[in-house]
Amino acid sequence: MTQTTTGWAAHSPGSPLEPFTYPRPDPGPNEVEIKVTHCGACTSDLHLIEGNWGVASRYPQVCGHEVVGKVARTGSLVTGLAPGQRVGVGWYKGACTTCEWCLKGEEQHCPNVVPTCSDGHRGGFADFLTCDARFVFAIPDALPSPMAAPLFCAGQTVFTALLRGTRPGMRVGVLGIGGLGHLAIQFAAKFGCTVTALSSCEDKKVQAMELGARYFHTLTPATLQAQENTLDFLLVTASNDQDWAGAIALLRPRGTLCFAGMPNPVTLDIAAMTYKTLTVSTANVGGRHDMLQMLAFASEHHVWPLVETFPAARINHALDALRNNQVRYRAVIEL
Ligand SMILES: [Zn+2]
Ligand SMILES: [Zn+2]
Known part of the structure:
Protein backbone atom coordinates (compact mmCIF):
# COMPACT_ATOMS: atom_id res chain seq x y z
CA MET A 1 0.00 0.00 0.00
CA ALA A 154 14.43 34.81 6.69
CA GLY A 155 17.58 34.20 8.69
CA GLN A 156 19.68 32.92 5.82
CA THR A 157 18.58 35.76 3.53
CA VAL A 158 19.54 38.63 5.83
CA PHE A 159 22.62 36.84 7.22
CA THR A 160 24.07 36.31 3.74
CA ALA A 161 23.35 39.89 2.65
CA LEU A 162 24.92 41.37 5.77
CA LEU A 163 27.89 39.00 5.68
CA ARG A 164 28.70 39.99 2.08
CA GLY A 165 27.83 43.66 2.29
CA THR A 166 29.04 44.89 5.68
CA ARG A 167 32.16 45.07 7.81
CA PRO A 168 32.40 45.52 11.60
CA GLY A 169 32.06 49.17 12.51
CA MET A 170 29.83 50.04 9.56
CA ARG A 171 26.64 52.00 10.11
CA VAL A 172 23.82 49.70 9.04
CA GLY A 173 20.18 50.67 8.64
CA VAL A 174 17.34 48.15 8.67
CA LEU A 175 14.19 49.50 7.03
CA GLY A 176 11.15 47.46 8.07
CA ILE A 177 11.08 45.58 11.38
CA GLY A 178 9.25 42.34 10.67
CA GLY A 179 10.27 38.73 10.09
CA LEU A 180 13.39 39.65 8.13
CA GLY A 181 14.14 42.95 9.86
CA HIS A 182 14.12 41.73 13.45
CA LEU A 183 16.71 39.10 12.50
CA ALA A 184 18.76 41.59 10.48
CA ILE A 185 19.05 43.87 13.53
CA GLN A 186 20.40 40.97 15.60
CA PHE A 187 22.87 39.69 13.01
CA ALA A 188 24.20 43.19 12.15
CA ALA A 189 24.64 44.10 15.81
CA LYS A 190 26.42 40.82 16.53
CA PHE A 191 28.67 41.42 13.49
CA GLY A 192 29.85 44.61 15.22
CA CYS A 193 27.90 47.12 13.14
CA THR A 194 26.10 50.15 14.54
CA VAL A 195 22.45 49.49 13.75
CA THR A 196 19.71 52.00 13.02
CA ALA A 197 16.19 50.55 12.93
CA LEU A 198 13.67 52.33 10.72
CA SER A 199 9.97 51.52 10.96
CA SER A 200 6.59 53.10 10.40
CA CYS A 201 5.49 51.75 13.81
CA GLU A 202 6.75 53.66 16.84
CA ASP A 203 5.63 50.72 19.00
CA LYS A 204 8.48 48.59 17.66
CA LYS A 205 11.10 50.86 19.19
CA VAL A 206 11.60 49.09 22.54
CA GLN A 207 11.86 45.69 20.88
CA ALA A 208 14.25 46.95 18.20
CA MET A 209 16.57 48.41 20.84
CA GLU A 210 16.44 45.18 22.87
CA LEU A 211 17.40 43.24 19.74
CA GLY A 212 20.53 45.36 19.33
CA ALA A 213 19.63 48.56 17.46
CA ARG A 214 21.54 51.63 18.69
CA TYR A 215 19.04 54.05 17.14
CA PHE A 216 15.40 53.88 16.15
CA HIS A 217 13.59 56.29 13.84
CA THR A 218 10.06 56.33 12.50
CA LEU A 219 9.75 56.74 8.74
CA THR A 220 8.55 60.33 8.52
CA PRO A 221 9.90 62.99 6.12
CA ALA A 222 11.28 64.97 9.08
CA THR A 223 13.20 62.05 10.61
CA LEU A 224 14.50 60.89 7.22
CA GLN A 225 15.78 64.39 6.56
CA ALA A 226 17.42 64.62 9.99
CA GLN A 227 19.28 61.34 9.35
CA GLU A 228 20.68 62.19 5.91
CA ASN A 229 24.17 60.83 5.19
CA THR A 230 24.34 58.60 8.27
CA LEU A 231 24.38 55.05 6.88
CA ASP A 232 26.86 52.88 4.95
CA PHE A 233 24.43 50.05 4.23
CA LEU A 234 20.65 50.16 4.19
CA LEU A 235 18.88 46.80 4.17
CA VAL A 236 15.29 47.16 2.98
CA THR A 237 13.21 44.33 4.44
CA ALA A 238 9.84 46.02 3.87
CA SER A 239 7.72 44.69 1.02
CA ASN A 240 5.67 47.84 0.48
CA ASP A 241 6.44 51.10 -1.28
CA GLN A 242 8.62 53.59 0.59
CA ASP A 243 10.06 57.09 0.22
CA TRP A 244 12.98 55.91 -1.92
CA ALA A 245 14.43 59.41 -2.36
CA GLY A 246 14.49 59.66 1.44
CA ALA A 247 16.11 56.23 1.68
CA ILE A 248 18.84 57.21 -0.79
CA ALA A 249 19.44 60.40 1.18
CA LEU A 250 20.18 58.33 4.31
CA LEU A 251 23.25 56.79 2.67
CA ARG A 252 26.79 58.10 2.86
CA PRO A 253 29.05 58.14 -0.22
CA ARG A 254 29.87 54.61 -1.49
CA GLY A 255 26.89 53.30 0.47
CA THR A 256 24.68 50.39 -0.55
CA LEU A 257 20.91 50.11 -0.81
CA CYS A 258 20.16 46.38 -0.50
CA PHE A 259 16.70 44.89 -1.07
CA ALA A 260 15.79 41.81 0.98
CA GLY A 261 12.06 42.52 0.76
CA MET A 262 10.50 42.75 -2.70
CA PRO A 263 8.59 46.03 -2.88
CA ASN A 264 8.04 45.89 -6.67
CA PRO A 265 8.11 48.19 -8.52
CA VAL A 266 10.68 50.65 -7.19
CA THR A 267 11.62 53.96 -8.79
CA LEU A 268 15.10 55.20 -7.87
CA ASP A 269 16.69 58.56 -8.63
CA ILE A 270 19.88 57.36 -10.34
CA ALA A 271 21.24 60.91 -10.54
CA ALA A 272 21.02 61.25 -6.76
CA MET A 273 22.67 57.83 -6.40
CA THR A 274 25.46 58.69 -8.83
CA TYR A 275 26.24 61.85 -6.90
CA LYS A 276 27.28 59.66 -3.95
CA THR A 277 28.45 56.65 -6.02
CA LEU A 278 25.86 54.40 -4.37
CA THR A 279 25.31 50.72 -5.13
CA VAL A 280 21.98 48.90 -5.39
CA SER A 281 22.00 45.23 -4.46
CA THR A 282 19.56 42.43 -3.65
CA ALA A 283 19.49 39.63 -1.11
CA ASN A 284 18.71 36.11 -2.25
CA VAL A 285 18.95 33.18 0.14
ZN1 LIG B 1 10.88 32.72 2.52
ZN1 LIG C 1 24.25 23.28 -10.00
Whole structure:
Protein backbone atom coordinates (compact mmCIF):
# COMPACT_ATOMS: atom_id res chain seq x y z
CA MET A 1 0.00 0.00 0.00
CA THR A 2 1.36 3.42 -0.92
CA GLN A 3 2.07 5.60 2.09
CA THR A 4 0.60 9.09 2.11
CA THR A 5 1.19 12.46 3.70
CA THR A 6 -1.25 15.25 4.39
CA GLY A 7 -0.36 18.82 3.57
CA TRP A 8 -2.20 22.13 3.79
CA ALA A 9 -3.02 23.16 0.24
CA ALA A 10 -4.54 26.13 -1.57
CA HIS A 11 -6.74 24.61 -4.27
CA SER A 12 -7.03 27.84 -6.27
CA PRO A 13 -5.35 31.27 -6.16
CA GLY A 14 -5.90 32.89 -2.76
CA SER A 15 -8.17 30.18 -1.38
CA PRO A 16 -7.90 29.16 2.31
CA LEU A 17 -5.63 26.18 2.92
CA GLU A 18 -7.32 22.81 3.37
CA PRO A 19 -5.92 19.37 4.21
CA PHE A 20 -4.84 17.52 1.06
CA THR A 21 -3.44 13.99 0.94
CA TYR A 22 -0.85 12.84 -1.60
CA PRO A 23 1.59 9.91 -1.99
CA ARG A 24 4.68 9.74 0.21
CA PRO A 25 7.52 8.07 -1.73
CA ASP A 26 10.24 6.00 -0.14
CA PRO A 27 13.41 8.11 0.10
CA GLY A 28 15.87 7.52 -2.77
CA PRO A 29 19.46 6.44 -2.01
CA ASN A 30 20.62 10.03 -1.36
CA GLU A 31 17.42 11.30 0.22
CA VAL A 32 15.97 11.67 3.68
CA GLU A 33 12.37 11.78 4.73
CA ILE A 34 11.59 14.35 7.41
CA LYS A 35 8.66 14.19 9.82
CA VAL A 36 7.89 17.90 9.91
CA THR A 37 7.29 19.41 13.37
CA HIS A 38 7.43 23.16 12.60
CA CYS A 39 7.37 25.38 9.53
CA GLY A 40 7.67 29.16 9.35
CA ALA A 41 5.30 31.24 7.21
CA CYS A 42 7.02 33.69 4.84
CA THR A 43 5.60 36.33 2.50
CA SER A 44 6.86 34.18 -0.39
CA ASP A 45 4.32 31.56 0.72
CA LEU A 46 1.59 34.19 0.39
CA HIS A 47 2.77 35.05 -3.13
CA LEU A 48 2.63 31.37 -4.10
CA ILE A 49 -0.79 30.83 -2.52
CA GLU A 50 -2.17 33.91 -4.26
CA GLY A 51 -0.60 33.04 -7.61
CA ASN A 52 1.41 36.27 -7.86
CA TRP A 53 4.38 34.47 -9.40
CA GLY A 54 2.54 32.89 -12.34
CA VAL A 55 3.48 29.29 -13.12
CA ALA A 56 5.57 28.96 -9.95
CA SER A 57 2.27 28.06 -8.26
CA ARG A 58 0.71 24.68 -9.07
CA TYR A 59 -2.61 23.93 -7.43
CA PRO A 60 -3.19 22.23 -5.08
CA GLN A 61 -0.30 24.40 -3.84
CA VAL A 62 1.40 23.22 -0.62
CA CYS A 63 3.76 25.94 0.66
CA GLY A 64 6.27 26.05 3.49
CA HIS A 65 10.03 26.50 3.13
CA GLU A 66 11.22 27.12 6.69
CA VAL A 67 10.95 23.46 7.55
CA VAL A 68 12.05 21.90 10.83
CA GLY A 69 11.50 18.31 11.85
CA LYS A 70 13.09 14.99 12.67
CA VAL A 71 14.66 12.57 10.23
CA ALA A 72 12.17 9.72 9.76
CA ARG A 73 13.89 7.56 7.14
CA THR A 74 17.22 7.77 5.30
CA GLY A 75 18.25 6.44 1.89
CA SER A 76 20.87 3.69 1.64
CA LEU A 77 23.73 6.08 0.72
CA VAL A 78 23.03 8.79 3.31
CA THR A 79 25.72 9.33 5.90
CA GLY A 80 25.82 12.00 8.58
CA LEU A 81 22.08 12.09 9.22
CA ALA A 82 20.25 9.53 11.31
CA PRO A 83 16.60 8.85 12.17
CA GLY A 84 15.42 11.02 15.05
CA GLN A 85 17.94 13.81 14.35
CA ARG A 86 16.59 17.38 14.34
CA VAL A 87 17.03 18.99 10.92
CA GLY A 88 15.81 21.82 8.72
CA VAL A 89 15.32 22.72 5.04
CA GLY A 90 15.12 26.15 3.43
CA TRP A 91 13.93 27.67 0.15
CA TYR A 92 15.44 24.96 -2.01
CA LYS A 93 15.86 21.25 -1.36
CA GLY A 94 18.22 20.18 -4.10
CA ALA A 95 20.62 21.29 -6.86
CA CYS A 96 22.91 19.58 -9.36
CA THR A 97 26.03 20.07 -7.13
CA THR A 98 28.33 20.02 -10.20
CA CYS A 99 27.65 23.22 -12.18
CA GLU A 100 29.61 26.48 -12.03
CA TRP A 101 27.30 27.94 -9.36
CA CYS A 102 27.12 24.84 -7.18
CA LEU A 103 30.92 24.60 -7.24
CA LYS A 104 31.09 28.23 -6.12
CA GLY A 105 28.87 27.42 -3.15
CA GLU A 106 25.96 29.35 -4.66
CA GLU A 107 23.54 26.49 -5.10
CA GLN A 108 20.67 28.98 -5.11
CA HIS A 109 21.80 30.03 -8.61
CA CYS A 110 22.03 26.48 -10.01
CA PRO A 111 20.00 26.19 -13.24
CA ASN A 112 18.65 22.91 -11.87
CA VAL A 113 17.94 24.11 -8.33
CA VAL A 114 14.94 22.33 -6.82
CA PRO A 115 12.68 24.72 -4.91
CA THR A 116 11.13 23.29 -1.75
CA CYS A 117 7.59 24.49 -2.34
CA SER A 118 7.17 26.03 -5.80
CA ASP A 119 7.12 24.80 -9.40
CA GLY A 120 5.09 21.74 -8.47
CA HIS A 121 7.06 20.73 -5.40
CA ARG A 122 5.09 20.30 -2.20
CA GLY A 123 6.64 21.95 0.82
CA GLY A 124 6.73 21.93 4.58
CA PHE A 125 3.13 22.72 5.52
CA ALA A 126 2.76 18.95 5.61
CA ASP A 127 3.39 15.91 7.79
CA PHE A 128 6.35 14.68 5.77
CA LEU A 129 8.91 16.10 3.33
CA THR A 130 11.43 14.05 1.33
CA CYS A 131 14.53 15.64 -0.16
CA ASP A 132 18.22 15.38 -1.05
CA ALA A 133 20.17 14.83 2.18
CA ARG A 134 22.79 17.38 1.06
CA PHE A 135 20.21 20.14 1.47
CA VAL A 136 19.07 19.03 4.91
CA PHE A 137 20.89 20.73 7.78
CA ALA A 138 21.35 19.52 11.35
CA ILE A 139 20.04 22.01 13.90
CA PRO A 140 22.41 22.94 16.75
CA ASP A 141 21.12 21.69 20.12
CA ALA A 142 20.97 25.23 21.54
CA LEU A 143 18.29 26.29 19.02
CA PRO A 144 14.73 25.28 19.97
CA SER A 145 12.76 24.02 16.97
CA PRO A 146 10.16 26.86 16.78
CA MET A 147 12.96 29.45 16.82
CA ALA A 148 15.07 27.50 14.34
CA ALA A 149 12.39 27.45 11.63
CA PRO A 150 12.53 31.14 10.56
CA LEU A 151 16.30 30.97 10.27
CA PHE A 152 15.98 28.71 7.22
CA CYS A 153 14.66 31.46 4.90
CA ALA A 154 14.43 34.81 6.69
CA GLY A 155 17.58 34.20 8.69
CA GLN A 156 19.68 32.92 5.82
CA THR A 157 18.58 35.76 3.53
CA VAL A 158 19.54 38.63 5.83
CA PHE A 159 22.62 36.84 7.22
CA THR A 160 24.07 36.31 3.74
CA ALA A 161 23.35 39.89 2.65
CA LEU A 162 24.92 41.37 5.77
CA LEU A 163 27.89 39.00 5.68
CA ARG A 164 28.70 39.99 2.08
CA GLY A 165 27.83 43.66 2.29
CA THR A 166 29.04 44.89 5.68
CA ARG A 167 32.16 45.07 7.81
CA PRO A 168 32.40 45.52 11.60
CA GLY A 169 32.06 49.17 12.51
CA MET A 170 29.83 50.04 9.56
CA ARG A 171 26.64 52.00 10.11
CA VAL A 172 23.82 49.70 9.04
CA GLY A 173 20.18 50.67 8.64
CA VAL A 174 17.34 48.15 8.67
CA LEU A 175 14.19 49.50 7.03
CA GLY A 176 11.15 47.46 8.07
CA ILE A 177 11.08 45.58 11.38
CA GLY A 178 9.25 42.34 10.67
CA GLY A 179 10.27 38.73 10.09
CA LEU A 180 13.39 39.65 8.13
CA GLY A 181 14.14 42.95 9.86
CA HIS A 182 14.12 41.73 13.45
CA LEU A 183 16.71 39.10 12.50
CA ALA A 184 18.76 41.59 10.48
CA ILE A 185 19.05 43.87 13.53
CA GLN A 186 20.40 40.97 15.60
CA PHE A 187 22.87 39.69 13.01
CA ALA A 188 24.20 43.19 12.15
CA ALA A 189 24.64 44.10 15.81
CA LYS A 190 26.42 40.82 16.53
CA PHE A 191 28.67 41.42 13.49
CA GLY A 192 29.85 44.61 15.22
CA CYS A 193 27.90 47.12 13.14
CA THR A 194 26.10 50.15 14.54
CA VAL A 195 22.45 49.49 13.75
CA THR A 196 19.71 52.00 13.02
CA ALA A 197 16.19 50.55 12.93
CA LEU A 198 13.67 52.33 10.72
CA SER A 199 9.97 51.52 10.96
CA SER A 200 6.59 53.10 10.40
CA CYS A 201 5.49 51.75 13.81
CA GLU A 202 6.75 53.66 16.84
CA ASP A 203 5.63 50.72 19.00
CA LYS A 204 8.48 48.59 17.66
CA LYS A 205 11.10 50.86 19.19
CA VAL A 206 11.60 49.09 22.54
CA GLN A 207 11.86 45.69 20.88
CA ALA A 208 14.25 46.95 18.20
CA MET A 209 16.57 48.41 20.84
CA GLU A 210 16.44 45.18 22.87
CA LEU A 211 17.40 43.24 19.74
CA GLY A 212 20.53 45.36 19.33
CA ALA A 213 19.63 48.56 17.46
CA ARG A 214 21.54 51.63 18.69
CA TYR A 215 19.04 54.05 17.14
CA PHE A 216 15.40 53.88 16.15
CA HIS A 217 13.59 56.29 13.84
CA THR A 218 10.06 56.33 12.50
CA LEU A 219 9.75 56.74 8.74
CA THR A 220 8.55 60.33 8.52
CA PRO A 221 9.90 62.99 6.12
CA ALA A 222 11.28 64.97 9.08
CA THR A 223 13.20 62.05 10.61
CA LEU A 224 14.50 60.89 7.22
CA GLN A 225 15.78 64.39 6.56
CA ALA A 226 17.42 64.62 9.99
CA GLN A 227 19.28 61.34 9.35
CA GLU A 228 20.68 62.19 5.91
CA ASN A 229 24.17 60.83 5.19
CA THR A 230 24.34 58.60 8.27
CA LEU A 231 24.38 55.05 6.88
CA ASP A 232 26.86 52.88 4.95
CA PHE A 233 24.43 50.05 4.23
CA LEU A 234 20.65 50.16 4.19
CA LEU A 235 18.88 46.80 4.17
CA VAL A 236 15.29 47.16 2.98
CA THR A 237 13.21 44.33 4.44
CA ALA A 238 9.84 46.02 3.87
CA SER A 239 7.72 44.69 1.02
CA ASN A 240 5.67 47.84 0.48
CA ASP A 241 6.44 51.10 -1.28
CA GLN A 242 8.62 53.59 0.59
CA ASP A 243 10.06 57.09 0.22
CA TRP A 244 12.98 55.91 -1.92
CA ALA A 245 14.43 59.41 -2.36
CA GLY A 246 14.49 59.66 1.44
CA ALA A 247 16.11 56.23 1.68
CA ILE A 248 18.84 57.21 -0.79
CA ALA A 249 19.44 60.40 1.18
CA LEU A 250 20.18 58.33 4.31
CA LEU A 251 23.25 56.79 2.67
CA ARG A 252 26.79 58.10 2.86
CA PRO A 253 29.05 58.14 -0.22
CA ARG A 254 29.87 54.61 -1.49
CA GLY A 255 26.89 53.30 0.47
CA THR A 256 24.68 50.39 -0.55
CA LEU A 257 20.91 50.11 -0.81
CA CYS A 258 20.16 46.38 -0.50
CA PHE A 259 16.70 44.89 -1.07
CA ALA A 260 15.79 41.81 0.98
CA GLY A 261 12.06 42.52 0.76
CA MET A 262 10.50 42.75 -2.70
CA PRO A 263 8.59 46.03 -2.88
CA ASN A 264 8.04 45.89 -6.67
CA PRO A 265 8.11 48.19 -8.52
CA VAL A 266 10.68 50.65 -7.19
CA THR A 267 11.62 53.96 -8.79
CA LEU A 268 15.10 55.20 -7.87
CA ASP A 269 16.69 58.56 -8.63
CA ILE A 270 19.88 57.36 -10.34
CA ALA A 271 21.24 60.91 -10.54
CA ALA A 272 21.02 61.25 -6.76
CA MET A 273 22.67 57.83 -6.40
CA THR A 274 25.46 58.69 -8.83
CA TYR A 275 26.24 61.85 -6.90
CA LYS A 276 27.28 59.66 -3.95
CA THR A 277 28.45 56.65 -6.02
CA LEU A 278 25.86 54.40 -4.37
CA THR A 279 25.31 50.72 -5.13
CA VAL A 280 21.98 48.90 -5.39
CA SER A 281 22.00 45.23 -4.46
CA THR A 282 19.56 42.43 -3.65
CA ALA A 283 19.49 39.63 -1.11
CA ASN A 284 18.71 36.11 -2.25
CA VAL A 285 18.95 33.18 0.14
CA GLY A 286 22.51 31.85 0.35
CA GLY A 287 24.26 28.60 -0.50
CA ARG A 288 24.76 25.52 1.65
CA HIS A 289 27.92 26.93 3.19
CA ASP A 290 26.10 30.15 4.13
CA MET A 291 23.40 28.05 5.77
CA LEU A 292 25.89 26.14 7.91
CA GLN A 293 27.68 29.34 8.87
CA MET A 294 24.40 31.09 9.72
CA LEU A 295 23.14 28.23 11.92
CA ALA A 296 26.43 28.06 13.80
CA PHE A 297 26.52 31.85 14.25
CA ALA A 298 22.89 32.06 15.38
CA SER A 299 23.44 29.28 17.88
CA GLU A 300 26.72 30.64 19.24
CA HIS A 301 25.62 34.28 19.43
CA HIS A 302 22.04 33.64 20.48
CA VAL A 303 20.31 35.12 17.43
CA TRP A 304 16.81 33.83 18.09
CA PRO A 305 13.76 34.76 16.05
CA LEU A 306 10.79 36.03 18.04
CA VAL A 307 7.96 33.76 16.97
CA GLU A 308 4.24 33.29 17.36
CA THR A 309 3.31 29.64 17.07
CA PHE A 310 0.03 28.42 15.57
CA PRO A 311 -1.32 24.86 15.62
CA ALA A 312 -1.83 23.48 12.11
CA ALA A 313 -5.60 23.79 12.44
CA ARG A 314 -5.11 27.59 12.70
CA ILE A 315 -2.80 27.89 9.69
CA ASN A 316 -5.23 30.21 7.87
CA HIS A 317 -5.29 32.53 10.90
CA ALA A 318 -1.50 32.63 10.81
CA LEU A 319 -1.50 33.54 7.11
CA ASP A 320 -4.13 36.24 7.65
CA ALA A 321 -2.04 37.71 10.46
CA LEU A 322 0.96 37.71 8.12
CA ARG A 323 -1.10 39.37 5.35
CA ASN A 324 -2.26 42.05 7.79
CA ASN A 325 1.23 42.72 9.18
CA GLN A 326 0.13 41.61 12.65
CA VAL A 327 2.75 38.94 13.41
CA ARG A 328 5.48 39.72 15.96
CA TYR A 329 7.73 38.77 14.27
CA ARG A 330 7.48 35.41 12.52
CA ALA A 331 4.56 32.97 12.41
CA VAL A 332 5.54 29.34 12.90
CA ILE A 333 3.09 26.51 12.24
CA GLU A 334 3.20 23.42 14.47
CA LEU A 335 2.56 20.40 12.26
ZN1 LIG B 1 10.88 32.72 2.52
ZN1 LIG C 1 24.25 23.28 -10.00
